[in-house]
Amino acid sequence: MNDQADVLFSGDYRLSPSTAEALEMWLGTVAAPIHDQHWDVSDPKLFGNEKVHEIFREMRAEAPINKVTGTPQGDYWNVTTVKAIQHIEALPKIFASGFEVGGMVIQDSTEQAKLEGRGKTFIAMDAPEHSKRRRAVAPAFTPGEMVRLSERVRNRTVEVLEGLPRGEQFDWVEKVSIELTTGMLAIIFDFPWEHRHALTYWSDWQSDLRLGATKELEELRKEITLEMGTCMYKLWQQRLNAPPAPDLLSRLIHSEEMPEMDPMEFSANMSLLIVGAVDTTRNTMSGIAEGFDRFSQERAKLEADPSLIPNAVQECIRFVTPVAHMRRTATEDYTLDDQTIRKGEKVILWYKSANRDETVFDEPDVLKVDRDNARRHVAFGYGVHRCVGARLAELQLRTLVEEMIRLDIRPRVTGKVERLDNVFINGFSKVEVTLDPA
Ligand code: HEM
Incomplete structure (x- = not known):
C-alpha cells in the first residue's frame, strides 16, 4: 500500500502556506468588517479573546432568543440556551440545514459555492437525502467498531505520550493534539501514513470561515480543495478496485448509496469527515492540557479516582465546546418563547453559550470533572x-486522559497559550507546556 501511495500522491498537493500565513498575507488587504452591535457575536476575535462568554451571559439573562440585524453576516437569530437549541433541532423540517436554503454555518452559502458543489455534504442536507448519506457512514462508528479500533488508539496514544520531551518546553497542540487526531483519521481512512499531515492541512483550509474573505483567499482555498479532491479521487479508484475492507473509505465506496454520489459529493463528504474528525477532537485535546493546568485540583481528583475519567471527558468537551455553532434556516414562521422567527430567517444555535447555561450547569465557567x-x-x-x-471522539479523548494519568504526564503551561479567532471551530493554535523530568 505504501509504495502505491507514493505513486498516487507524489507531487499532487502542497502543505503551505498555512492558513495563518495566508490570512496574514491577504486579510490585511481588506478593511475589517464593522461589528458595531453588542449582541452581534459573529466577530471571530470575540472567540479568540473569550469575550464572547460575557456577551452570551447577558443574552441568556435578558433575551435567550434574540435577533440582530444589519451585521457583517446579515440578520440572524441568536439561540443561547440548552432548552431552545434542543427544541429547534428537534424540528428539522421547520429549521433546515440544506445548503440550498443557506447551509449550516453563519456565513450564507454563496452562489459560487453552490456551483462548486461545496454544499454536497450530508451535514448540509435535509431528509430524505441526509438520512441516506448518513446511513452510509454510520456503521464505521458503532460500539463494535470502537472496540475494534481501541487497541490501535491506545498504542498510538502511548507511543506519542512516551515520545514527549521531559524538562523542556514544547507545544502540546503540535506534538500531541495534531499527532493523535491526524494519525487516528489516517487509521480510520486507511490513509497512507506518511502523507497523513495533508489531512490536517486540508482540514485547516476548510474550517476557517475567514478564508473566503478575499478573492485571493477564496481562489487559494479552491485550489487546495481541488488537490484534496484529486488525492481522494485516486484513493477512491484504488479502493473501488480492491475487495471491501472495514476502513471508512472502503465502506463508503462499497455502500448502497455510493452509486448516487458523484466525485464532487464524495470529495465534499471526505472534507466533512476530515474537518469533523480532526479539528474538533484536536481542540478538545489541547483544552484538556490547558484546563487540567488551570484547574489542577480537578486533575488530582482523577489521579485519586480514575473511574471519574469518562465523566471528566464529557466535562472537558462541554468546557471547550470546539464547534461554537451550527446554523438552521426557518422554512416557515415559528414562534418560540414569544419570539416569532419568520420563514427564510437565519437561526444560529450557539452551543458555546448553551454549554455555559447556568439554568442547567452549576458554576458553568468552572471545570469540574465530577460534575453530575x-x-x-x-x-x-x-x-x-x-x-x-x-x-470515536470519546474513545480518543478517554484513552488520552487514561494514559496521561497512568504515565504521569502532567503538562504545566509554561509558555504561550493562543486561541483561534474563529466563529465556527474554537480552540487553540498553541499551548506551550513543560513536563517534569521523569
Ligand atoms: C469532540 C469532538 C467532536 C465534536 C464536539 C463534534 C461536534 C459536532 C457537531 C456540533 C455536529 C453537528 C450536530 C448538529 O447539527 O446537531 C457534528 C456533526 C458531525 N460530526 Fe462531529 N464532532 C466531533 C468529532 C467528530 C469526529 C471524530 C467525526 C468523524 C470521524 C465527526 C464527524 C461528524 C459528521 C460526519 C457530522 C455530520 C452529521 C450529520 O449531519 O448527520 N465528528 N459534530
Missing part, C-alpha cells in the same frame, strides 16, 4: 444531525 450532569452538554448537537463521530 456533564453529559447534558450539547457540544455534539442534538437530533438527526447529532455528531456521527461522537463515540
Whole structure:
C-alpha cells in the first residue's frame, strides 16, 4: 500500500502556506468588517479573546432568543440556551440545514459555492437525502467498531505520550493534539501514513470561515480543495478496485448509496469527515492540557479516582465546546418563547453559550470533572444531525486522559497559550507546556 501511495500522491498537493500565513498575507488587504452591535457575536476575535462568554451571559439573562440585524453576516437569530437549541433541532423540517436554503454555518452559502458543489455534504442536507448519506457512514462508528479500533488508539496514544520531551518546553497542540487526531483519521481512512499531515492541512483550509474573505483567499482555498479532491479521487479508484475492507473509505465506496454520489459529493463528504474528525477532537485535546493546568485540583481528583475519567471527558468537551455553532434556516414562521422567527430567517444555535447555561450547569465557567450532569452538554448537537463521530471522539479523548494519568504526564503551561479567532471551530493554535523530568 505504501509504495502505491507514493505513486498516487507524489507531487499532487502542497502543505503551505498555512492558513495563518495566508490570512496574514491577504486579510490585511481588506478593511475589517464593522461589528458595531453588542449582541452581534459573529466577530471571530470575540472567540479568540473569550469575550464572547460575557456577551452570551447577558443574552441568556435578558433575551435567550434574540435577533440582530444589519451585521457583517446579515440578520440572524441568536439561540443561547440548552432548552431552545434542543427544541429547534428537534424540528428539522421547520429549521433546515440544506445548503440550498443557506447551509449550516453563519456565513450564507454563496452562489459560487453552490456551483462548486461545496454544499454536497450530508451535514448540509435535509431528509430524505441526509438520512441516506448518513446511513452510509454510520456503521464505521458503532460500539463494535470502537472496540475494534481501541487497541490501535491506545498504542498510538502511548507511543506519542512516551515520545514527549521531559524538562523542556514544547507545544502540546503540535506534538500531541495534531499527532493523535491526524494519525487516528489516517487509521480510520486507511490513509497512507506518511502523507497523513495533508489531512490536517486540508482540514485547516476548510474550517476557517475567514478564508473566503478575499478573492485571493477564496481562489487559494479552491485550489487546495481541488488537490484534496484529486488525492481522494485516486484513493477512491484504488479502493473501488480492491475487495471491501472495514476502513471508512472502503465502506463508503462499497455502500448502497455510493452509486448516487458523484466525485464532487464524495470529495465534499471526505472534507466533512476530515474537518469533523480532526479539528474538533484536536481542540478538545489541547483544552484538556490547558484546563487540567488551570484547574489542577480537578486533575488530582482523577489521579485519586480514575473511574471519574469518562465523566471528566464529557466535562472537558462541554468546557471547550470546539464547534461554537451550527446554523438552521426557518422554512416557515415559528414562534418560540414569544419570539416569532419568520420563514427564510437565519437561526444560529450557539452551543458555546448553551454549554455555559447556568439554568442547567452549576458554576458553568468552572471545570469540574465530577460534575453530575456533564453529559447534558450539547457540544455534539442534538437530533438527526447529532455528531456521527461522537463515540470515536470519546474513545480518543478517554484513552488520552487514561494514559496521561497512568504515565504521569502532567503538562504545566509554561509558555504561550493562543486561541483561534474563529466563529465556527474554537480552540487553540498553541499551548506551550513543560513536563517534569521523569
Ligand atoms: C469532540 C469532538 C467532536 C465534536 C464536539 C463534534 C461536534 C459536532 C457537531 C456540533 C455536529 C453537528 C450536530 C448538529 O447539527 O446537531 C457534528 C456533526 C458531525 N460530526 Fe462531529 N464532532 C466531533 C468529532 C467528530 C469526529 C471524530 C467525526 C468523524 C470521524 C465527526 C464527524 C461528524 C459528521 C460526519 C457530522 C455530520 C452529521 C450529520 O449531519 O448527520 N465528528 N459534530
